[in-house]
Amino acid sequence: MATVVLALALAGCGGDPEPRSDASPSAAGGTASAAPSAPAGETPTVPADLPRVTADLAATLQGVLDRRGAAVLDRDRPGFLATLADDPDLRTAEGGYFDNLVQLPLSQADYRLEPASLVRTGRAYWGVVAVTTRLTPYDATPVRTLDRYRFVPAAGGTFRVASTTDTRWEVEHPQLRQPWDTEPVTVVEGAGVLGVFDTADQRQRAGIVRSVERGIVDVAARVPFTEWGSQAVVYALADPRFLDSFEDVPGGDPxxxxxxxxxxPSGTDETSVAGTRVALSPDLLPAAAARRVDPDLDRLVRHELVHVAIGPHDDTAPVWLGEGLAEWVSAQALPPQQRDVPDRAVAQARRGELRTMPTDEAFNDADAPVHYALAWWVCEWLAATYGPDGPFTLLKAFELSPADADPARVVRDALGFSVDQLARRGASFLAQAYAPAPPPASPTDPTAPTAPAPGETPTTPAGRAATSG
Ligand SMILES: [Zn+2]
Known part of the structure; x- marks a missing residue:
């Protein structure tokens, strides 16, 4: 960065006049090598109407950013727009960003210039800005992302923000862009719910928020962790860009x-996480707006909320256990006849074909619906055998094991038998639960309880498998 600082010192303000329009950084050559400076040997002249570049430049630019952040927290739209260059398109775009932000329960909105990143282009400067926000009470830590802004000189020796978009830099420095950074959103808060929407109408928004409120109450009563605070941030967006930004989603197609x-991620180090949030498909919005509660929607919402509630507790557990817990907990609130599993899973369980747990890599392959069902019924078996804490006791065993521990070994140490035996017991339990009445006794596995679930006999197999992560 030494060369950049040197270029600043040498170049002064004597470059070519900056065009008013917001030239794209690639067109302007706004990268580290691009600072145009006065020809060697010439002393740049400083026009009287321009601020002199001094060591205080970074402080001056930071002052602009401080006013920007304060205006967000104060919900001061004129104050926010006053930090922007006189460019109608910029003001429209940034005004929309401001209108998004002021709907959020932000306790922090901090824009911090990285002075060493400053690059001069003509009379303007590009610089990397660390944007730190915190949704209170939802985020466990502030969330920091990097962006690149362009500053142009303004009257009175100050500067204004002329661009917050540097497409090429953003491609080279991928960040998790939140929906309020990229499109107009409507934010609705419920009891423990922060809902973020784009095209959803008022009924759809209210329906999603109520479903999440119901789910939070149910999941909080069944999952023995409290760090999530019985609250969740939930997106239901028609714009696919947010989900498409994830490279590694279950099944591969967001x-x-x-x-x-x-x-x-908190953005401050490799491992720190501000929280677990949920993104729901816009295909669910019509069901959310329906007059009657949609049980499939509520079940899916509970599934995702279990992931929120478990948070990092399953980081070292196999995928089948995290997904099995989510499926198992989400099914408990349903009457047994509505606890659908795919026909394929029942058929394979009856034929004794489910003899091992899927690997993490295979979990979301073409057999994912069967894997979800088996993982769920392994948890059913654990709960029926050891009590409702049984599945979480196994989770605890993984949490206490080294990250690279062999899952088969963890299961054997925790339960006293192999993970394959666990799979067969869960499959047998599944086959019994969905068997045509009267359910036959299981001749092959004397350790399997004979009742499908405490006091309950699910009798309706089939139904669609919820695809979820
Ligand atoms: Zn899941």
Missing amino acids: EALDGVAFTV
Whole structure:
């Protein structure tokens, strides 16, 4: 960065006049090598109406950013717009961003210039800005992302923000862009719910928020963790860009998912996480707006909320256990005849074909619906055998094991038998639960309880499998 600082010192303000329009940084050559300076040996002249570049430049630019952040927290739209260059398109775009932000429960909105990143282009400067926000009470830590802004000189020796978009830099420095950074959103808050929407109408928004409120109450009563605070941030967006920004979603196709839980990195170090949020498919919005509660929607919402509630507790557990817990908990609130599993899973369980747990890599392959069902019924078996804490006791065993521990070994140490035996017991339990009445006794596995579930006999197999992450 030494060369950049040197270029600043040498170049002064004597470059070519900056065009008023917001030239794209690639067109302007706004990267580290691009600072045009006065020809060697010439002393740049400083026009009287321009601020002199001094060591205080970074402080001056930071002052602009401080006014920007204060205006967001104060919900001061004129104050926010006053930090922007006189460019109608910029003001429209940034005004929309401001209108998004002021709907959020932000306790922090901090824009911090990285002075060493400053690059001069003509009379303007590009610089990297660390944007730190915190949704209170939802975020466990502030969330920091990097962006690149362009500053142009303004009257009175100050500067204004002339661009917050540097497409090429953003491609080279991928960040998790939140929906309020990229499109107009409507934010609705419920009891423990922060809902973020784009095209959803008022009924759809209210329906999603109520579904999440119901789900939070149910999941909080069944999952023995409190760090999530019985609250969740939930997106239901028609714009696919947010989900498409994830490279590694279950099944590989973000737009095929009904829902997915995702972590938001704090951005301050490699491992720190501000929280787990949920993104729901826009395909669910009509069901959310229906007059009657949609049980499939509520079940899916509970599934994703289990991931929120478990948070990092399953980081070292196999995928089948995290997904099995989510499926198992989400099914408990349903009457047994509505606890659908795919026909394929029942058929394979009856034929004794489910003899091992799927690997993490295979979990979301073409047999994913069967894997979800088996993982769920392994948890049913654990709960029926060891009590409702049984599945979480196994989760705890993984949490206490080294990240690279062999899952088969963890299961054997925790339960006293192999993971394959666990799979067969869960499959047998599944086959019994969905068997045609009267359910036959299981001749092959004397350890399997004979009742499908405490006091309950699910009798309706089939139904669609919820695709979810
Ligand atoms: Zn899941």
